[in-house]
Amino acid sequence: MTIPTTDVDVNAVDEFTVTINSGRPSHTDDNNHRQDQHNQDSDDDDEVVDPNDPFDITQTKNAPIDTLRRWRQAALVLNASRRFRYTLDLKKEEEKDKKIRLIRAHAQVVRAALLFRLAGERELVINTAVTPLPQADGDYAVGLEQLTSMSKDQNVKGLSNLLKSNPEKGISGDEADLSKRKNAFGTNTYPRKKGRSFWRFLWEAWQDLTLIILIIAAVVSLVLGIKTEGLEEGWYDGGSIAFAVILVIVVTAVSDYRQSLQFKNLNAEKQNIQLEVIRGGRTIKISIFDIVVGDVIPLKIGDQVPADGVLITCHSLAIDESSMTGESKIVHKDHKSPFLMSGCKVADGVGVMLVTSVGINTEWGLLMASISEDTGEETPLQVRLNGVATFIGVVGLSVAVLVLAVLLGRFFSGNTKDLDGNIQFTAGKTSISDAVDGVIKIFTMAVTIVVVAVPEGLPLAVTLTLAYSMRKMMADKALVRRLSACETMGSATTICSDKTGTLTLNQMTVVEAYAGRKKLNPVDDSSKLHPEVLSLINEGIAQNSTGNVFVPKDGGETEVTGSPTEKAILSWAVKLGMNFDRTRSNTTVLHVFPFNSEKKRGGVALKLVDSGVHIHWKGAAEIVLNACTQYLDSNGDLQSIEEEKAFFGEAIDDMAARSLRCVVIAYRSYELEKVPSNEEELDHWSLPEEELVLLAIVGIKDPCRPGVKEAVRVCTEAGVKVRMVTGDNLQTAKAIALECGILASTEDAIEPNIIEGKRFRELPEKEREQIAKKITVMGRSSPNDKLLLVQALRKGGEVVAVTGDGTNDAPALHEYGCY
Numbered sequence: 029m030t031i032p033t034t035d036v037d038v039n040a041v042d043e044f045t046v047t048i049n050s051g052r053p054s055h056t057d058d059n060n061h062r063q064d065q066h067n068q069d070s071d072d073d074d075e076v077v078d079p080n081d082p083f084d085i086t087q088t089k090n091a092p093i094d095t096l097r098r099w100r101q102a103a104l105v106l107n108a109s110r111r112f113r114y115t116l117d118l119k120k121e122e123e124k125d126k127k128i129r130l131i132r133a134h135a136q137v138v139r140a141a142l143l144f145r146l147a148g149e150r151e152l153v154i155n156t157a158v159t160p161l162p163q164a165d166g167d168y169a170v171g172l173e174q175l176t177s178m179s180k181d182q183n184v185k186g187l188s189n190l191l192k193s194n195p196e197k198g199i200s201g202d203e204a205d206l207s208k209r210k211n212a213f214g215t216n217t218y219p220r221k222k223g224r225s226f227w228r229f230l231w232e233a234w235q236d237l238t239l240i241i242l243i244i245a246a247v248v249s250l251v252l253g254i255k256t257e258g259l260e261e262g263w264y265d266g267g268s269i270a271f272a273v274i275l276v277i278v279v280t281a282v283s284d285y286r287q288s289l290q291f292k293n294l295n296a297e298k299q300n301i302q303l304e305v306i307r308g309g310r311t312i313k314i315s316i317f318d319i320v321v322g323d324v325i326p327l328k329i330g331d332q333v334p335a336d337g338v339l340i341t342c343h344s345l346a347i348d349e350s351s352m353t354g355e356s357k358i359v360h361k362d363h364k365s366p367f368l369m370s371g372c373k374v375a376d377g378v379g380v381m382l383v384t385s386v387g388i389n390t391e392w393g394l395l396m397a398s399i400s401e402d403t404g405e406e407t408p409l410q411v412r413l414n415g416v417a418t419f420i421g422v423v424g425l426s427v428a429v430l431v432l433a434v435l436l437g438r439f440f441s442g443n444t445k446d447l448d449g450n451i452q453f454t455a456g457k458t459s460i461s462d463a464v465d466g467v468i469k470i471f472t473m474a475v476t477i478v479v480v481a482v483p484e485g486l487p488l489a490v491t492l493t494l495a496y497s498m499r500k501m502m503a504d505k506a507l508v509r510r511l512s513a514c515e516t517m518g519s520a521t522t523i524c525s526d527k528t529g530t531l532t533l534n535q536m537t538v539v540e541a542y543a544g545r546k547k548l549n550p551v552d553d554s555s556k557l558h559p560e561v562l563s564l565i566n567e568g569i570a571q572n573s574t575g576n577v578f579v580p581k582d583g584g585e586t587e588v589t590g591s592p593t594e595k596a597i598l599s600w601a602v603k604l605g606m607n608f609d610r611t612r613s614n615t616t617v618l619h620v621f622p623f624n625s626e627k628k629r630g631g632v633a634l635k636l637v638d639s640g641v642h643i644h645w646k647g648a649a650e651i652v653l654n655a656c657t658q659y660l661d662s663n664g665d666l667q668s669i670e671e672e673k674a675f676f677g678e679a680i681d682d683m684a685a686r687s688l689r690c691v692v693i694a695y696r697s698y699e700l701e702k703v704p705s706n707e708e709e710l711d712h713w714s715l716p717e718e719e720l721v722l723l724a725i726v727g728i729k730d731p732c733r734p735g736v737k738e739a740v741r742v743c744t745e746a747g748v749k750v751r752m753v754t755g756d757n758l759q760t761a762k763a764i765a766l767e768c769g770i771l772a773s774t775e776d777a778i779e780p781n782i783i784e785g786k787r788f789r790e791l792p793e794k795e796r797e798q799i800a801k802k803i804t805v806m807g808r809s810s811p812n813d814k815l816l817l818v819q820a821l822r823k824g825g826e827v828v829a830v831t832g833d834g835t836n837d838a839p840a841l842h843e844y845g846c847y
């Protein structure tokens with residue numbers, strides 16, 4: 029079956045991951061549990077598997093060494109030589125592990141020493157100005173070596189000046205500047221290990237016990253044939269065996285070789301992450317490989333830190349350093365510990381970093397340089413089939429040996445007669461040459477049994493099929509990161525898909541808007557709004573956003589960047605006449621609560637010029653609306669929301685029913701005295717979010733992907749149930765589900781077919797398992813709800829595929845390791 033999800037994934041190769049979990053429990057789960065921060069659910073008891081089951085392996089890549097070793101042992105029993113090709117080289121793996129641990133320990137020690145030193149300096153109040161001025165390197169006032177040590181002493185401003193960068197605007201980013209930086213500090217790439225040549229694969233392909241048996245068989249029957257029937261006729265048997273052997277060797281080598289090339293390409297694709305940098309004041313998307321020292325990079329939840337650097341600004345930034353330190357610990361970053369290491373993940377919050385070293389000079393680079401890249405990987409089916417093939421081969425071989433022994437015994441004891449009934453062998457009478465001929469015939473028979481019994485092509489056929497389907501999926505623009513995914517995906521019985529970006533295009537536009545009680549028609553008509561209302565809306569949108577608006581000086585088109593939702597709202601505000609830079613410079617940001625999928629809202633506290641404070645909130649419509657007690661009517665007067673709550677509720681429901689995503693923008697004023705003045709306290713200050721004043725409601729359209737309906741139909745026909753799990757409003761989710769055929773009719777749209785994440789979460793575990801199967805649409809789900817659903821389905825015996833694009837899908841995607 030070609031995989032139904034391919035249609036869903038079209039056009040989004042770099043953003044999508046497809047994950048599969050097989051219904052069977054696996055040891056690797058333990059592994060993933062350890063890594064998975066979000067998975068605090070310890071009561072999934074059926075995942076505890078019999079540790080003595082040596083065949084319990086779903087993937088070799090992350091399997092614990094123990095499991096692999098058991099496999100290896102089982103394999104050795106079955107076939108001494110073949111297995112080596114298929115199971116990872118354990119010794120090498122262990123050595124690699126040791127090396128990584130060593131380097132990590134080293135990094136830890138360096139960091140510890142550094143912290144110690146910093147602490148000491150702080151206490152002694154050593155004047156940092158004593159630091160000798162760094163030597164010049166090329167065009168910069170700082171060299172590569174000094175830079176590494178410098179970034180630990182100097183403040184960010186000074187550092188960015190030395191790097192000829194600007195904390196707000198970044199580097200200029202013209203060609204000359206970029207190439208100068210690359211020359212001075214290197215590029216953000218790692219040297220690649222050269223792949224193995226085709227000849228190596230060919231050489232390895234014949235070193236296989238069964239093939240060796242066949243080669244010997246070929247030689248033997250060639251010799252026998254020529255001896256008994258002469259050169260002209262006698263080579264047929266041996267020749268055809270030899271031909272088959274050569275064919276198998278060549279095909280194996282070619283397929284292994286191509287697979288290795290494919291993996292190389294895949295790896296390149298996997299690593300080539302696109303990310304946003306700020307250059308010359310504008311936010312642009314570039315490849316991670318094009319990052320240079322001095323670049324200013326905004327980071328948000330889910331991003332990977334692309335190079336080593338220091339923080340310029342940050343808000344509740346937390347970094348998962350497990351890839352560097354080996355322990356899964358979330359570290360909070362602020363101006364006191366501003367160093368970011370490449371390769372780590374942003375677990376929460378937002379920040380902006382200045383790149384201080386790239387590529388091989390980063391700590392990650394050091395680590396990468398010393399270990400080799402991905403070793404090959406076997407799919408569960410391949411591993412099993414290899415076992416079967418080897419087993420059959422061994423049985424065939426034993427039968428052949430048995431037959432040989434019996435026939436030889438009968439021959440030499442005078443029990444074998446030829447066609448005419450003469451005894452073929454009588455001790456003393458039969459000439460040696462006749463005896464040899466007889467033995468040769470028996471050998472030929474045994475060889476034939478071996479040739480017939482050894483199913484050499486079986487594993488090969490599987491590899492070829494999988495590689496083929498992987499290629500086909502690549503052609504469909506679906507990136508398959510693991511060969512095994514093709515196989516497991518084929519057995520999926522249900523797909524949990526997110527909505528935004530997977531079923532929909534993720535191209536959002538504001539198509540409906542209310543300012544206060546008034547519906548704007550058209551949406552960007554600001555003429556009837558009181559200037560005060562307009563300026564508050566603008567203030568809220570411009571400051572309470574991770575996006576950016578760049579207006580080119582030469583009068584080109586305005587560029588809006590950010591997440592699709594942010595982009596839509598910012599573009600709307602620009603159309604209303606917002607001047608982004610001016611609005612932002614009017615107020616100073618005191619504190620930010622970055623948007624996250626869990627809370628579904630984001631807030632910011634602003635200090636005004638007159639020392640007043642505004643707190644702006646923006647987020648999921650009904651949630652923020654609930655926190656509002658007043659609204660600002662179009663004349664700029666405050667009104668109580670009590671009588672109008674129903675009106676606003678209906679407005680939201682109405683928009684949601686037409687599949688629009690609703691976002692409410694609200695604010696309140698606050699007293700500066702109540703804002704913590706101490707920086708430490710400010711960091712932990714939770715923004716007040718009650719008694720808000722409703723400013724605006726926007727309805728954002730995100731059209732369905734073309735072809736989604738068809739894809740859903742294909743899946744349903746193939747017996748795969750498609751479910752939608754989204755962070756959006758339940759009504760919006762329902763409308764989209766009806767639109768793309770996930771829900772057949774409105775009659776189906778009742779609980780528990782459609783359910784809110786919160787309701788599902790609060791059910792007792794047993795009940796969750798029962799209704800999980802019925803859930804078709806889950807709205808307002810938090811990342812953890814997605815995970816809960818996958819777990820519940822899995823317990824019900826389903827093989828679940830999860831598709832998702834965003835960080836809020838990560839826990840569910842991560843759950844079963846195979847993505």
Ligand SMILES: Nc1ncnc2c1ncn2[C@@H]1O[C@H](COP(=O)(O)OP(=O)(O)OP(=O)(O)O)[C@@H](O)[C@H]1O
Binds near residue numbers: 528593646689757809
């Ligand atoms: N940048 C934002 N600022 C404020 N509110 C937002 C922002 N982005 C999304 N929202 C609100 O939060 C809700 C849920 O967002 P969430 O990130 O959980 O889902 P999603 O990933 O966008 O959707 P899906 O789960 O279908 O992929 C949206 O319905 C919207 O109302």
Ligand SMILES: [Ca+2]
Binds near residue numbers: 526527528834
């Ligand atoms: Ca998503």
